[in-house]
Amino acid sequence: MRLVQVECPKCGQPVPPEANQGDTILLCVCGAAHTRNGEARLVNYEVAAPNRPGPTPLTYIPFWRVLGYVRIFSEQTSGGTLWKLAELFTGTTRANEGWVNVFVPATPVDPQTFKAWSTMFTNRPPLVRRAEGFGGGYRLPTMITTDVAARLADFIILSNEAERPGTLQSIQYAFEPREFHLHYFPFYWDGREYASVL
Numbered sequence: 001m002r003l004v005q006v007e008c009p010k011c012g013q014p015v016p017p018e019a020n021q022g023d024t025i026l027l028c029v030c031g032a033a034h035t036r037n038g039e040a041r042l043v044n045y046e047v048a049a050p051n052r053p054g055p056t057p058l059t060y061i062p063f064w065r066v067l068g069y070v071r072i073f074s075e076q077t078s079g080g081t082l083w084k085l086a087e088l089f090t091g092t093t094r095a096n097e098g099w100v101n102v103f104v105p106a107t108p109v110d111p112q113t114f115k116a117w118s119t120m121f122t123n124r125p126p127l128v129r130r131a132e133g134f135g136g137g138y139r140l141p142t143m144i145t146t147d148v149a150a151r152l153a154d155f156i157i158l159s160n161e162a163e164r165p166g167t168l169q170s171i172q173y174a175f176e177p178r179e180f181h182l183h184y185f186p187f188y189w190d191g192r193e194y195a196s197v198l
Helices: 084-088 111-123 146-162
Strands: 033-036 040-042 045-049 059-078 097-105 129-131 167-189 194-196
Touching (some): 097 111, 111 146, 146 167
Parallel strands (some): 045 167
Antiparallel strands (some): 045 129, 059 167
């Protein structure tokens, strides 16, 4: 067995061991983030500054923002209106296709929290100011890979569409993930659960 020092693909410096076990993202002192799956690959990420005060230190929870193209081929509902999903489309004038940003929690959470956070940030993307770092806060590990995030984003789209007013009877659509961007959103522990400060 030969041990090899992990080096940053951006600056070449040794990357210190991560404190978070199971974290798939390595952060270098130069600010670069990368992941390794056979080879090092740089990861686009940003840390969001809190928009309102909260107890410190903050906990930064990772989310994959999956940018994908959605085409809705057909949908039948009983009551309600068609294509709630279309309200999320950006950069298009067509009613049945467009670009969508889906936010996927990138650290393991319980199903209820996963649903609440993914729905909240996908349906109402936060206005984010970029922070220079974690400001002494704690960073939860990124344990969801991009391939899993793509499948979860597809699930979020479907479940989001199924929960609008009216009863979804059938839907045929295609979701093509194109870009992945990692966001660290600030939260604080209120004694019962994590609360967002965005």
